[in-house]
Amino acid sequence: MKVMIMGMDGYLGWPLSMHLSSRGHEVSGVDNLSRRKNVNETGSWSATPIKTMNERRIRYKEVSGKDLTFYRGDLVEPSFTDLVVKKEMPDCIVHLGEIPSAPYSMIDVDHCNYTQNNNIIGNNNILFAMKDHVPNCHLLKLGTMGEYGTPNLDIPEGFFEIEYRGRKDKLPYPRQPGSWYHLAKVHETWNIMFANKIWGLRATDVMQGVVHGVLTDDMETDDLITRFDFDEVWGTAINRFCAQAVVGHDVTPYGKGGQTRGYLALRDSMQCFTLAVENPPDETEYRVFNQFDETYSVNALAEIVSKVAKEYDLEGKIRNIPNPRLEAEKHRYEPDMKHLPALGFKPKFNLEDELRITLPKLIEYKDRIEAKRDKIKPKIFWSQ
Ligand code: NAD
Numbered sequence: 001m002k003v004m005i006m007g008m009d010g011y012l013g014w015p016l017s018m019h020l021s022s023r024g025h026e027v028s029g030v031d032n033l034s035r036r037k038n039v040n041e042t043g044s045w046s047a048t049p050i051k052t053m054n055e056r057r058i059r060y061k062e063v064s065g066k067d068l069t070f071y072r073g074d075l076v077e078p079s080f081t082d083l084v085v086k087k088e089m090p091d092c093i094v095h096l097g098e099i100p101s102a103p104y105s106m107i108d109v110d111h112c113n114y115t116q117n118n119n120i121i122g123n124n125n126i127l128f129a130m131k132d133h134v135p136n137c138h139l140l141k142l143g144t145m146g147e148y149g150t151p152n153l154d155i156p157e158g159f160f161e162i163e164y165r166g167r168k169d170k171l172p173y174p175r176q177p178g179s180w181y182h183l184a185k186v187h188e189t190w191n192i193m194f195a196n197k198i199w200g201l202r203a204t205d206v207m208q209g210v211v212h213g214v215l216t217d218d219m220e221t222d223d224l225i226t227r228f229d230f231d232e233v234w235g236t237a238i239n240r241f242c243a244q245a246v247v248g249h250d251v252t253p254y255g256k257g258g259q260t261r262g263y264l265a266l267r268d269s270m271q272c273f274t275l276a277v278e279n280p281p282d283e284t285e286y287r288v289f290n291q292f293d294e295t296y297s298v299n300a301l302a303e304i305v306s307k308v309a310k311e312y313d314l315e316g317k318i319r320n321i322p323n324p325r326l327e328a329e330k331h332r333y334e335p336d337m338k339h340l341p342a343l344g345f346k347p348k349f350n351l352e353d354e355l356r357i358t359l360p361k362l363i364e365y366k367d368r369i370e371a372k373r374d375k376i377k378p379k380i381f382w383s384q
């Protein structure tokens with residue numbers, strides 16, 4: 001299958017490119033390298049020293065014998081997006097090419113608008129390029145579990161049956177996102193559903209939980225490793241807890257620590273994406289997958305990181321700190337996850353297993369975390 005990966009240079013895009021290529025797919029990709037630039041802007045860096053796209057592709061060719069085609073450019077430019085889709089004529093587009101940080105989008109009006117413009121317009125440009133050149137192509141789009149927010153109800157996969165004033169219908173489940181970033185994802189969901197309705201474009205909208213881990217089977221050497229961020233803007237709680245433990249910083253759940261999310265190991269996320277790519281929706285179908293494995297509160301996450309860290313003689317002292325975000329700190333979280341298991345998804349790596357791979361790798365790069373220690377403390381406040 002010809003698969004085009006938007007966001008090829010990213011945390012997920014790079015391992016997925018290698019993974020799909022190793023399964024025999026013909027892989028091309030796009031990236032404007034903005035993630036690297038935006039992390040530089042906040043003064044931080046990846047704990048793992050990542051190679052340039054050219055170095056990565058050359059090294060991958062050396063170890064696998066396979067080529068990865070790469071286009072450097074901005075999906076927000078309609079003519080660029082149109083051109084690359086027309087040139088490649090993919091069977092599947094995996095769209096990961098967005099700004100993924102909630103805190104970044106909350107810095108100020110410029111960062112909110114940059115995130116929303118980048119993500120919503122880039123996504124629209126892909127939809128129009130698909131309609132014009134590859135109307136049968138499958139769009140595998142990365143949304144987020146955070147689109148749903150934390151309702152006091154179970155969370156289905158995209159749609160639910162509702163009865164109102166004696167009538168029944170199947171409707172999109174209410175979205176209650178908690179940041180400008182998460183809101184952009186909701187707007188994109190509506191745009192994809194609309195493109196599906198008017199043009200019949202087929203799409204899988206993936207509501208993904210937080211992905212953790214840093215290594216996949218295709219990373220034969222650290223020249224092929226993916227990025228791992230730990231600062232307040234780009235690091236997710238789990239990455240931050242690992243990095244904090246490695247440099248002897250307190251592990252910092254925010255607030256009461258009851259904030260619960262879905263988690264998935266990077267290597268299991270490869271399995272999910274592969275199943276979705278290789279089992280496309282019917283022509284003209286729009287489907288939603290919730291994609292995660294385990295759910296944890298951030299307090300529970302901190303406890304597990306701390307426990308595994310002790311196996312490596314790290315203290316992992318936990319200290320709840322004032323929450324810079326506005327969010328429920330104790331809430332129900334019962335999302336469904338049925339569609340991927342129905343396609344054969346079997347998670348292989350639980351959180352503790354994955355931590356026993358991540359922590360030793362981070363210990364190798366302890367000096368790089370130490371060098372940016374001042375970027376760990378949160379300074380972006382949701383309510384200001
Ligand atoms: P990432 O920032 O590492 O990767 C995104 C890549 O897209 C980057 O390399 C970036 O340079 C590129 N990009 C951004 N805007 C672009 C544009 N306009 N044109 C071309 N390239 C552009 O992020 P990630 O963690 O790999 O996440 C990938 C996707 O998955 C995002 O949409 C994110 O919201 C979603 N997601 C991620 C997670 C997670 O835990 N990592 C969880 C849920 C959803």
Ligand code: USQ
Nearest residue numbers: 100102144145146209210236237240252253254259261298
């Ligand atoms: N948190 C802490 N301590 C920290 C950092 C965060 O307790 O040091 C808390 C946050 O307050 C929040 C929870 O951890 O309640 C999750 O925050 P996060 O930074 O780990 O993740 P989030 O901002 O939700 O975003 C991440 C990815 C994003 C993806 C999303 C999936 O960056 O791309 O969309 O996870 S989900 O969380 O399901 O919406």
